[in-house]
Amino acid sequence: MATTTAKHDVFQAIADPSRRKMLILLADEEMPIAAITECFPITRTAVNKHLQILSNAGLVTSQRVGRETRYKLHPEPLTEIKGWLSFFEEYWDDKLSALKNFVEEENNQ
Template identity: 70%
Template sequence: MGVTEPQHDVFQAIADSTRRSLLKLLAEADKEMSITAITEHFPISRTGINKHLQVLSEAGLVSSRKVGRETRYKIQPDPLTELKQWLSFFEQYWETKLSALKEFLETDERET
């Protein structure tokens, strides 16, 4: 069985606040959760939660498995590494810019 490419990218998947909340819930639980248990934490329908979980699953951010008649979900944080790398680049970018501004301002103060 081959590895399939995610159908949604990580950035698209986490663009929605409900999906970010779902990831946070699953991360804090640090265990598999049934859709029934997940739905108890949100003011939307089970169908709505299921659609959000499907997007997260297609992005590789959650895994699911059947246990009897229920499906259980668990976070798969590895794809978030891409997001971390992207944010790290911009963190370094701004750090460099702010350091240059600080140096400029300190130089300007010494000259006056």
């Protein structure tokens, strides 16, 4: 049974703010690279490199339509991040409860 692994780690792929913004742009619609490039103050070549990293991590798919390449969000790999973050929710909940108790005690004094 063959397993396909992403060339780039999903965490590494979303580490860059430009790539996170690209994922948000692609969440609602499929877009050609020219339209994506218009949303960033970087070159088309740089946008293409970012899209390649997202593609290698399995976060976007691309399809040739005529002379342009269109990109689309493929959100399934983000479940890895959701799972990792959910582990820490317990700690956040504990800290928030402690903060709430502290604030309530301060207000009662």
